[in-house]
Amino acid sequence: MPELRRDPVIGRWVIISTERAKRPSDFNIEHGEEPEIECPFCEGHEKKTPTEIFAIRKPGTKKDSPGWNVRVVPSIAPKFKIEGDLDRCGVGMYDVMNNIGAHEVILESSRHLTDIYQLSELEIQDVINTSIYRISELEKDIRFKYCLLFKNHGLKAGGSMKTKHLRSQLIATPVTPTRVKEELRGSRVYFEYKERCVFCDIIRQEIETGARIIMETKTMVAIAPFASRFPFEIWIMPKVHRADFMNIQADEIKDLANVLKTIFAKLSKALNDPPYNYMLHTAPFRRAKRPGYWHTIEEDYHWHIEVMPRITQVAGFEWGSGFYINPTPPEEAAKYLREVTL
Amino acid sequence: MPELRRDPVIGRWVIISTERAKRPSDFNIEHGEEPEIECPFCEGHEKKTPTEIFAIRKPGTKKDSPGWNVRVVPSIAPKFKIEGDLDRCGVGMYDVMNNIGAHEVILESSRHLTDIYQLSELEIQDVINTSIYRISELEKDIRFKYCLLFKNHGLKAGGSMKTKHLRSQLIATPVTPTRVKEELRGSRVYFEYKERCVFCDIIRQEIETGARIIMETKTMVAIAPFASRFPFEIWIMPKVHRADFMNIQADEIKDLANVLKTIFAKLSKALNDPPYNYMLHTAPFRRAKRPGYWHTIEEDYHWHIEVMPRITQVAGFEWGSGFYINPTPPEEAAKYLREVTL
Numbered sequence: 052m053p054e055l056r057r058d059p060v061i062g063r064w065v066i067i068s069t070e071r072a073k074r075p076s077d078f079n080i081e082h083g084e085e086p087e088i089e090c091p092f093c094e095g096h097e098k099k100t101p102t103e104i105f106a107i108r109k110p111g112t113k114k115d116s117p118g119w120n121v122r123v124v125p126s127i128a129p130k131f132k133i134e135g136d137l138d139r140c141g142v143g144m145y146d147v148m149n150n151i152g153a154h155e156v157i158l159e160s161s162r163h164l165t166d167i168y169q170l171s172e173l174e175i176q177d178v179i180n181t182s183i184y185r186i187s188e189l190e191k192d193i194r195f196k197y198c199l200l201f202k203n204h205g206l207k208a209g210g211s212m213k214t215k216h217l218r219s220q221l222i223a224t225p226v227t228p229t230r231v232k233e234e235l236r237g238s239r240v241y242f243e244y245k246e247r248c249v250f251c252d253i254i255r256q257e258i259e260t261g262a263r264i265i266m267e268t269k270t271m272v273a274i275a276p277f278a279s280r281f282p283f284e285i286w287i288m289p290k291v292h293r294a295d296f297m298n299i300q301a302d303e304i305k306d307l308a309n310v311l312k313t314i315f316a317k318l319s320k321a322l323n324d325p326p327y328n329y330m331l332h333t334a335p336f337r338r339a340k341r342p343g344y345w346h347t348i349e350e351d352y353h354w355h356i357e358v359m360p361r362i363t364q365v366a367g368f369e370w371g372s373g374f375y376i377n378p379t380p381p382e383e384a385a386k387y388l389r390e391v392t393l
Numbered sequence: 394m395p396e397l398r399r400d401p402v403i404g405r406w407v408i409i410s411t412e413r414a415k416r417p418s419d420f421n422i423e424h425g426e427e428p429e430i431e432c433p434f435c436e437g438h439e440k441k442t443p444t445e446i447f448a449i450r451k452p453g454t455k456k457d458s459p460g461w462n463v464r465v466v467p468s469i470a471p472k473f474k475i476e477g478d479l480d481r482c483g484v485g486m487y488d489v490m491n492n493i494g495a496h497e498v499i500l501e502s503s504r505h506l507t508d509i510y511q512l513s514e515l516e517i518q519d520v521i522n523t524s525i526y527r528i529s530e531l532e533k534d535i536r537f538k539y540c541l542l543f544k545n546h547g548l549k550a551g552g553s554m555k556t557k558h559l560r561s562q563l564i565a566t567p568v569t570p571t572r573v574k575e576e577l578r579g580s581r582v583y584f585e586y587k588e589r590c591v592f593c594d595i596i597r598q599e600i601e602t603g604a605r606i607i608m609e610t611k612t613m614v615a616i617a618p619f620a621s622r623f624p625f626e627i628w629i630m631p632k633v634h635r636a637d638f639m640n641i642q643a644d645e646i647k648d649l650a651n652v653l654k655t656i657f658a659k660l661s662k663a664l665n666d667p668p669y670n671y672m673l674h675t676a677p678f679r680r681a682k683r684p685g686y687w688h689t690i691e692e693d694y695h696w697h698i699e700v701m702p703r704i705t706q707v708a709g710f711e712w713g714s715g716f717y718i719n720p721t722p723p724e725e726a727a728k729y730l731r732e733v734t735l
Contacts, residue, residue, distance in 0.1 A: 053474070055568070057488040063571045066472055066492055130408055130710070130718055132395070143598045145619045146399040150408055201713050209708020222710060226397070229405045229715030256485045277487045330713030359712060366551020368472070368564060370701060371543050371672030373571030376472055 058278040060237040060249055065278040066376045073282060073378040075387060078362045080323045082205075092216035094161035100124040104155060105185060107177050120174060121181040122158040123221075129154035130222060137194045137225050151194055153223040157181055158216065165215040166204065166324070168316035175308035178219075179299075182331075185221055187297060190336045195223040197231060197335045205326025208361045227335045234332060235352060239344070242351035250353030251292050253277075263385045266313055268306040273314050275381035275388070282379035283322060283388070285314060285358040294352040296333035314358070317391040322360060329358040400620040402579040402591055407620040408718045415624060415720040417729060420704045422665045424547075434558035436503035442466040446497060447527060449519050462516060463523045464500040465563075471496035472564060479536045479567050493536055495565040499523055500558065507557040508546065508666070510658035517650035520561075521641075524673075527563055529639060532678045537565040539573060539677045547668025550703045569677045576674060577694060581686070584693035592695030593634050595619075605727045608655055610648040615656050617723035617730070624721035625664065625730070627656060627700040636694040638675035656700070659733040664702060671700040 054067045091099035097115045105123040112118025125133075131152025139148045159178045160170060167175060186198045202219040203209040227235075241249035257263055257274045265285060266273040273287045287310055289303055299307070318325065333354040341347065369375050395410045433441035439457045447465040454460025467475075473494025481490045501520045502512060509517060528540045544561040545551040569577075583591035599605055599616045607627060608615040615629045629652055631645055641649070660667065675696040683689065711717050 053492050055490040055492045057490075059486060059488070061571070064490075064568055142619075143602070144594050145401060145598075148397040148399075148406075150395050150397045199710065199714055201710055203708045203710075207706070209706045209710070220710070222714075224714075224716070226406055228713075229403070230713060231715075233715070252486050256487075260485070277484075328708065328712055332713070357713065364549070364551045365707075366545045366670065368541065368543055368545075368551070368562070370670055371570075371572060371674070371699065372541055372564075372566075373573075373575070374566070 056278040058276070059241070059253065061233050062237060063278070063280075063373055063375070065280055066374065067279075067380050068376070068378045074383070075283075075321045077378075078282070078322060078325070080325050080362060082324065088213060090163055090214045090216050092156075092158050092214060092218060093163050094119070097122075100156075101127060105181065105188075107181060117161070119161050121177050122161070123155050123181060123185055124158065126154040126156050126220065131224065148225060151225050153189055153192070153195070153221070155185060155221040157185070157219045157221065159219060160217050164217045166315055166319055167202075167217065168312050168314075168319060169217070170312070172305070172308045172312055175311055176304055179304050179307060182219070182221070183297060183299065189221070189223040190297070192223065193337070194225055195336055196225060197227050198223045198333075199228065200331040202327075202329050204328070205324070205361070207326035208328045210326065231332065231335065235335075235348065238351045238353070239341075239346075239348075242346050243344075246346075248292055248351055248353050250288060250355065254288055254290060262382045265317075265385050265388045266310055268309060270300075270303045271306040271310050273310050275385040277381060279377050279379075279381040279384065280375035281359050282362060282377060283318065283325075283360045283384045284377075284381070285318075285388075286355050287311075287314070287358070288353065288355040293354055294334040294349045296331055296354040299354075313393070314388075316393050317388050318358075318360065320393065321387060321391050322362065326361040327358060328361065329356055331356050398620040400618070401583070401595065403575050404579060405620070405622075405715055405717070407622055408716065409621075409722050410718070410720045416725070417625075417663045419720075420624070420664060420667070422667050422704060424666065430555060432505055432556045432558050434500050434556060434560060435505050436461070439464075442498075442500075443469060447523065447530075449523060459503070461503055463519050464503070465497050465523060465527055466500065468496040468498050468562065473566065490567060493567050495531055495534070495537070495563070497527060497563040499527070499561045499563065501561060502559050506559045508657055508661055509544075509559065510654050510656075510661060511559070512654070514647070514650045514654055517653055518646055521646050521649060524561070524563070525639060525641065531563070531565040532639070534565065535679070536567055537678055538567060538569050540565045540675075541570065542673040544669075544671050546670070547666070547703070549668035550670045552668065573674065573677065577677075577690065580693045580695070581683075581688075581690075584688050585686075588688075590634055590693055590695050592630060592697065596630055596632060604724045607659075607727050607730045608652055610651060612642075612645045613648040613652050615652050617727040619723060621719050621721075621723040621726070622717035623701050624704060624719060625660065625667075625702045625726045626719075626723070627660075627730075628697050629653075629656070629700070630695065630697040635696055636676040636691045638673055638696040641696075655735070656730075658735050659730045660700075660702065662735065663729060663733050664704065668703040669700060670703065671698055673698050 094117045106119040107121045109118040131150045189198050199222045238249045263275045276286050338348045436459045448461040449463045451460040473492045531540050541564045580591045605617045618628050680690045
């Protein structure tokens with residue numbers, strides 16, 4: 052019998068089809084061809100990008116020249132502009148803001164790789180450390196309220212037509228995004244009632260029941276969430292309560308690199324290199340005191356990474372209702388991913 | 394200079410790219426081929442669908458036989474099941490419900506047409522009246538809280554691979570969808586502050602400024618909303634304040650038929666038959682009294698139809714943040730659609 056399941060954080064309902072469940076082989080993943088043009092993100096082509104903001108480089112190598120492991124450059128098609136003062140105004144009843152923000156691209160390898168599992172764990176640690184450094188720098192800019200770290204892998208996930216070179220993106224925004232606000236509200240309401248972090252409760256229950264665990268290390272856990280919106284959706288969470296990704300500890304970075312390498316290798320093997328997005332959900336910058344509340348975002352929020360394979364079509368019903376229909380029960384997705392051998 | 398614009402109802406922010414604005418010819422609309430199979434929805438093939446729930450028929454014709462204009466049948470792949478009692482339960486910390494609901498398909502023509510503008514205005518009125526009748530019937534079932542009326546046009550909008558036959562869908566659900574709740578909350582908060590309906594204010598301002606008006610009749614207006622998420626997004630609203638679509642008046646039905654025919658003909662011509670979804674947003678069934686509020690949903694909500702052409706890719710940034718990036722300013726979309734000659 053199909054079920055309606057409620058996401059415990061946001062409260063959105065998902066229809067899980069337990070009959071005629073879709074298995075990995077039921078999804079038909081199409082791939083575009085690798086473009087023929089010279090990749091602007093490979094080592095040796097540093098002049099083809101805007102000048103670098105940061106890089107992890109071999110000693111003695113110069114900015115915008117070969118010799119790097121991870122390199123951060125401004126986006127050539129930025130969604131936000133870095134210069135200018137924040138300016139909010141009303142236009143009649145409407146509200147407008149100039150779109151001040153930062154948009155950076157993290158080139159995760161100097162080689163022409165296309166998925167993160169192709170890196171070594173040490174290289175992935177470099178990528179994580181680079182993200183942490185750049186977010187901490189962007190946090191210093193008082194115009195910004197939030198920094199989004201995300202990846203678009205594959206054309207159907209919004210990836211570029213021009214090159215598949217392995218990279219993620221950072222966007223710092225002058226407002227806290229709606230989706231983040233919904234989560235902050237949901238986890239605040241849960242804490243209000245239970246006096247516990249909703250994500251900590253999820254982790255505890257998932258480890259206890261085990262059915263939706265994909266991978267567990269000493270400090271991190273990867274699960275197929277109970278109310279998964281998409282087939283093979285994955286959440287990666289630190290086991291110790293931390294609201295802000297910026298407070299990640301050295302052993303967690305090591306474990307996260309391990310989890311990312313394993314999870315994306317499994318996903319790629321199980322679903323034949325599916326398009327996917329992932330996104331870091333973390334506490335906003337400059338978390339205001341909340342008058343009238345006895346608890347803080349530090350207490351009630353919990354950072355995590357959401358991975359969304361883009362292998363089903365989101366139709367009008369989903370868009371208009373906020374209901375999702377997921378043809379693959381998360382228990383089966385987790386079991387399948389646990390059993391993939393690498 | 395690109396702008397960040399805030400939707401006045403939900404509060405979501407949209408990035409409107411005013412530089413390098415995309416014009417209709419910039420979107421590359423691909424079409425799948427018309428399938429070869431015999432369409433199960435055409436007149437004469439009545440036995441290929443489940444038995445009809447309702448039809449507008451020529452006098453003397455029999456159920457499940459030719460002679461109809463509009464015909465309603467149960468979905469052959471229902472998202473919800475009609476039989477059973479509503480059953481909510483907890484699974485550990487999670488909430489589950491069996492997915493009781495109704496899922497009906499409204500066959501909008503007995504001829505093999507594919508877009509609503511190909512109908513005459515009188516035929517579209519039949520379609521509207523059928524929707525009203527079916528929603529009113531579903532409202533009688535006390536298990537249902539909401540009824541979604543929507544259309545998936547084209548493969549990229551979640552349309553079927555099997556046939557393009559003109560149809561819309563009705564789904565009655567045992568919970569109020571998240572997206573509807575967000576709108577109800579937004580319009581309630583606005584009313585709380587302004588003592589006016591936010592949609593009435595939008596209509597007043599749009600008619601005054603005119604730049605985003607696509608079409609206006611005596612009782613209805615079609616606009617490109619200020620914070621359009623998608624290029625050529627369209628909202629159709631009744632000018633007189635009405636929370637519930639079920640209270641639509643005869644002259645409004647006539648005008649709505651006119652607006653639907655014109656808008657979709659223009660959209661199809663401007664964008665070469667783009668995939669689109671549309672969705673009716675209306676007040677929920679059995680609107681509970683809201684203790685602690687001095688105003689009701691009747692006062693603060695306003696039904697409307699949202700049309701979303703699916704011609705841009707929604708990437709990780711949008712999914713994770715709830716920010717949308719729209720490369721076509723609504724003022725230009727409205728101007729373009731106003732000027733399309735039919």
